[in-house]
Amino acid sequence: MTYATLKRYLLIPLLTVAAILVSRNCVRAQSDNEGLDLSIELVDPKVLRVCADPRNLPFSNEKGEGFENKLAELFAAKLQKKIDYMYFPQATGFVRMTLGAHRCDVIMGFPQGDDLVQGTNPYYRTAYALISKQNSGLEDVKVLEDARLKGKHIGIVAGTPPATNMAANGLMVNAKPYPLMIDTRVDSSAEAMISDLNKGAIDAAILWGPMAGFYAKKANPPLHVTPLVNEKTGPQLVYRIGMGVRRADQNWKRLLNRLIQESQPEINKILFDYGVPLLDENNQPITAETATKSP
Template identity: 35%
Template sequence: MSLLLALLIAAAPQRELKVCADPNNLPFSNKAGEGFENKLVDIIAKDLDAKVTYVWWAQRRGNVRETLNAGLCDLIPGVGPTLEMLGTTRPYYRSTYVSVVRAGRGLDIASFDDPRLKTSRIGVQLVGDDGANSPPAHALARRGITGNVRGYMIYGDYGAPAPQEEIVRAVADGEVDVAFVWGPVAGYFAQRQKVPLTLTPVTPAFDGPQLPMLFDVSAGIRKADRSLKREVEEILLRRAPEIRALLLSYGLPVPTP
């Protein structure tokens, strides 16, 4: 290699990977880089030999249009693979809603048809400021179980360091007997409570044809950026064992591949 070529290579700017992520959304991401999506981004960036630059944006309705599709970033982790406004990658994990109860109380509940739900205090996640309901909330309402149900906003108190923890903490504190929670949130925060909690995947995976409890999760890339999508998908496939180990370390209930 000539000296000139070596100098040109040394002077070449490092590749930059701009990532849109929520600054306060554990276990997924935060500004301190403590979320599993932060760690996933690190894996991708290392493989690309790229420097990560974050564009911090609260994960709210319209955030994809206002960030990725507005050209502010190149990638958003943690999106549904069927999101039509994006060029989504192959899923890098699948998880499910779970029931969360205090361990040792004999209240392990897997089905929305469990008769004990009629007399239990139940917590469910509500999605968005408009009070839209999560799949478990719809499943309970279909069975007429509403009077003993308490809703917890997914976004919670955004001024708190872990806004999504509230519903899991409510089980640990005895505010509710059972809560139906998205698996990654339940698994991560259950490990951090003062009492042991038991997580049970809800069954069946589909409560009727239009109400899934099991979801795939992908990374989002602009539709036109086919080259980056191809690169990221190759990394997700090549580093799959490492990524699975990462997810399990955060307590995510992920099915065995």
């Protein structure tokens, strides 16, 4: 065996040992830092930079009054980070101008399956809901095909999934549409719809669950909310909601997934306090008694 060959054979085991040592050191480092080195993913790893709408209750506003603000505060405390917001109206261009432009690192609420961002594990499940006044005769309506809705003036945000269900059930003739694409800094379709319901301008309203629950709870007297989980025609109206991050931010996503799992009872409590109609995987409502428990 030549010297060159011997040298090569000796080098292979040495490289193998070195590789094992490096691997062990990496594992040890991952154990110490939980494998989540965010320095190459986040612009400022010491700050929780949140993408949010400046005027879109119950989700967020500049005063920090929304439930997504409270969730961000919860996560910032757990991460021992400062919190900073990049506010932009949640309309066309929201993702591009915030998360996509690296001006923030997480969207606190994003529907599972939307391919604009990379989603975390979902942390709540809810549905579009029918809102009616107490003693209106519509409180126990559970599906849009119910005959009691025929001829009723129903508020609906144009272009949302339940509009298709309403059309399939012949309810659009007397419907009152509200705009989907608005500048939330100056307008709110949800507030306008609830105002019309309270004034009697419409007989019922259909809103995304968190909005339905929030505004129904604020009304005096409170309004009745029925999640539409039993629809047989049109698109499904039940969705899982997680957080949105950039596609390249794998470690950041894993860290958020872990925090979601560990914090689920606290998350549920915040959502329930805002009236969000929470649903389990069997479409059964999560009550105040179960809101502080993990699903």
